[in-house]
Amino acid sequence: MEKGKLQEYWKINLGYLIGLLVVWFVVSYGFGILFVNQLNAIQLGGFKLGFWFAQQGSIYVFVILIFVYVALMNKLDKKFDVRED
Amino acid sequence: MDVQMWTYTIVGITFLIYIAIAVWAKAGSTKEFYVAGGGVPPVLNGMATAADWMSAASFISMAGLISFMGYDGSVYLMGWTGGYVLLALLLAPYLRKFGKFTVPDFVGDRYYSNAARTVAIICAIFVSFTYVAGQMRGVGVVFSRFLEVDINTGIIIGMCIVFFYAVLGGMKGITYTQVAQFCVLIFAYLVPAIFLSIQIANNPIPQIGFGGAGADGIPLLEKLDMLHKDLGFAAYTSGSKPMIDVFAITFALMVGTAGLPHVIVRFFTVPKVRDARISAGWALIFIALLYTTAPAIATFARLNLIDTVSNKSYEELPNWFKKWENTGLLAWMDKNGDGLIQYTGKNIGGGDAFEGSKPAFTKETGAHGEPLLSNKPNDNSNELYIDKDIMVLANPEIGGLPDWVIALVAAGGLAAALSTAAGLLLVISTSIAHDLVKKQLNPNISEKSELLFARVAVAVAIVIAGYFGINPPGFVAEVVAFAFGLAAASFFPVIILGIFSKRMNKEGAIAGMLVGLIFTAAYIVNFKFLNPGMNKPEFWFMGVSPEGIGTIGMLINFAVSYVVSRFTPAPPQEIQDLVDSLRYPKGAGEAVEH
Known part of the structure; x- marks a missing residue:
């Protein structure tokens, strides 16, 4: 692949990574640890919200993040014609 | 049938299945032995990865730990799952594109240095042995508690089983056995949890049940907080560790997970780069099944226990x-x-x-x-x-559940311990046969002799692991912090920089790995072995415990690598081209013999 195209592909990939990792950080370290006390003031059913993020919610979001990344990259691979056959 | 008979029957059947799979999946080439021929479908690879990852500790101990630690136990839940996001996004696809067999392969080639390769081999072997001793012990414990045989006899039976399918089948045998083991262990984990959830919270889904209310209408977690307060324990939903330490431990476990060689190698076994991405996703789904159930079990068990005894x-x-x-x-x-x-x-x-x-x-x-x-x-x-x-x-x-459920838990514990042990033993054998013998000592070795070497290495590793299982060094629990800390402070930064920084050179990588490793190891040795009396928050560096110090080690590694690489020559052009080629999928080919 030509160099300019490769750089563009890589830049878009890095953009996805940064966006998804920000979410990764916010749900686990943000909601589950740093702001856990503030969020615990909110109830989600029988759960305190911060506690729920630390023991349940963050894990669900992790799973979603990977599948979002997979979908984004599959699309990007096709667009730049670097998808393996 | 009584419990004993049920246990013998169910454990016996599962063992027969594992052996049958091993015979069917016999490895014929080094490629099949090291990376299962690179042809494992992503969903199955995800299951195998999940079984490989979830050890005797995850299966037997984790829910109990959370039960006693309450909110503080979240460090394990987030720490041992969040690493898979890092793997899927930052490591797996690029390492798959690189297309060799092992982590030391990557480190040695990317940093054009046998010294770097050697440091990586030593780390890989140390981390894996640390882990495997604990697994063998887990096998022995399950055998002795459920089958009422002596712990040592249990370990020897476990060794024979692993010996059979790891030596014969290599990665191929291990992968397909792990798929079966995953099914056994997750079934064994979920069945009692669902029963308990119905009994206590009147909801068949444990993940929702533990946020529900008991027969008295009070939410379970609220009730547990009140009980804890009355009995003088820290509130269940808020915990007692300092926030900085919770942060550091979670982070060290996450990057440690992403840096563990036996986890990374799983992504060499799939056919394509996009399969590597999605198989990390499948792995995490399968892991999440157990990890989101564990806190529910923790809550139910804690309530049951206090109710029953207090x-x-x-x-x-x-x-x-x-x-x-x-x-x-x-x-x-x-x-x-x-x-x-x-x-x-x-x-x-x-x-x-x-x-x-x-x-x-x-x-x-x-x-x-x-x-x-x-x-x-x-x-x-x-x-x-x-x-x-x-x-x-x-x-x-x-919970007063039927006998066959008790037997199932025994089979599940064994599946968890055996699958993890097998994966680790393979990393050890590959490090020796491939990274050490083939790549350093005798590059002209024929494929047939290399394969023989790999099989002998697995056999020797099993014997050593069994020895440590029978004569456990008193510090097995302590060294777990080591495994994660060292993986976080060494492999993770060196691989990330190898992919994301073209300018990173061998001087920077080696200096970073050494400084990160020595700092982390010295800190852990100091507080765990030399001065255990000082292992208290007031003496810790910035309030970070030895369990979380890998986070600091990792930061130091990044900083040292960056600075040193800026004062030393850039890597050769062909290495920079190699990095470029890692960054897009096409032309990945299969994991290649070289």
Whole structure:
């Protein structure tokens, strides 16, 4: 692949990574640890919200993040014609 | 059939399945032996990865740990799942594109240096042995508790089984066996959890059930917080660790997970780069099944336990209490002689019931029929000793579940321990046969002799691991911090920089790895072995415990690598081209012989 195209592909990939990792950080370290006390003031059913993020919610979001990344990259691979056959 | 018969039957059937798979999946080439021929479908690879990842500790101990730590136990839940996001986004696809067999392969080639390769080999072997000794011990424990054979006999049986399918099948045999083992272990974990959730919260889904309310209408977690307060324990949903330490431990476990060689190697076994991405996703789904159930079990078990024992008379306790007393996982010392069990925490003058880490029974019985202890009592009001492992192991009995469920838990524990042990043993054997012999000592070795070497190396590794299982060094629990800390401080930064920084050169990588490793190792050795008395928050660096210090080690590694690489020559052009080629999928080919 030509160099300019490769750089563009890589830049878009890095953009996805940064966006998804920000979410990764916010749900686990943000909601589950740093702001856990503030969020615990909110109830989600029988759960305190911060506690729920630390023991349940963050894990669900992790799973979603990977599948979002997979979908984004599959699309990007096709667009730049670097998808393996 | 009684429990014993059920256990023999179910464990026997699962073992036959594992052996049948091993015979079917015999490895014929080094490529099949190291990376299963690179042709494992992503969903199956995800299952195998999940079984490989979830060890005896995840299966037996984790729910119990959370049960006692409450909110603080979240470090394990987030730490051991969040790493898969890093793997899928930052490591797996690029390493798959690189297309060799091992992590030291990557480090050695990317940093054009056999010194870097050697450091990586040593780390990989050390981390894997640390881990595998614990697995063998887990096999022995499950055998001895459920089949009533001696722990050592149990370990030897486990060794023979692993020997058979790892030596014969290599990665191919291990991968397909792990798929079967995953099914066994997840079924064994979920069945009792669902039963308990229906009993306690009237909801068949444990993940939702533990946020529900019991028969009295009070939300379970609220009730648990109140009980904890009354009994003098830290509130269940808020915990007691300092926030910075929770942060650092979670982070160290996440990047450690992403840096563990036996996890990374799983992504060399799929056919394509996009398969590597999605198989990390499948792996995390399968792992999340267990990891989101664990906190529910923790809550149910904690409530059940407090309900059953606190301030109850010993003579009226259910049978399971006495049965598990025999295994040394429970003990009661009637310090005030009232015949009631006082279970209290530090906040109202409780604490450890007696001196020593394990109960020592005298074989005599006391006034209420309880086995007496020779431990010296501590001067506080708590009378109960509980091992955390009991929360999962005794769950079916506490919930009054049928015998076959108890047998299932035994089979599940064995599946968890065996699958992890096999994966680790393969990393050790590959490091020796491929990274050391083929790549460094004797590059002209034929494929056939390399394969023979790999098989012999697995066999030797099993014997050594078994030896450590039978004669466990007293520090098995302590070295777990080591495995994650070292992986976080060495492999993770060196691989990330190798992919994301073209300018990173061998000088920077080696300096970073060494400084990160030495700092982390020195910190852990200091607090865990040399000065265990000083292992308290006021002495810790920035309030970070030895469990979380890998986070700091990783940051130091990044910083040192960056600075050193800026003052030394850029890597050669062909290495920069190699990095470019890692960054897009097309032309990945298969994992290649080289």
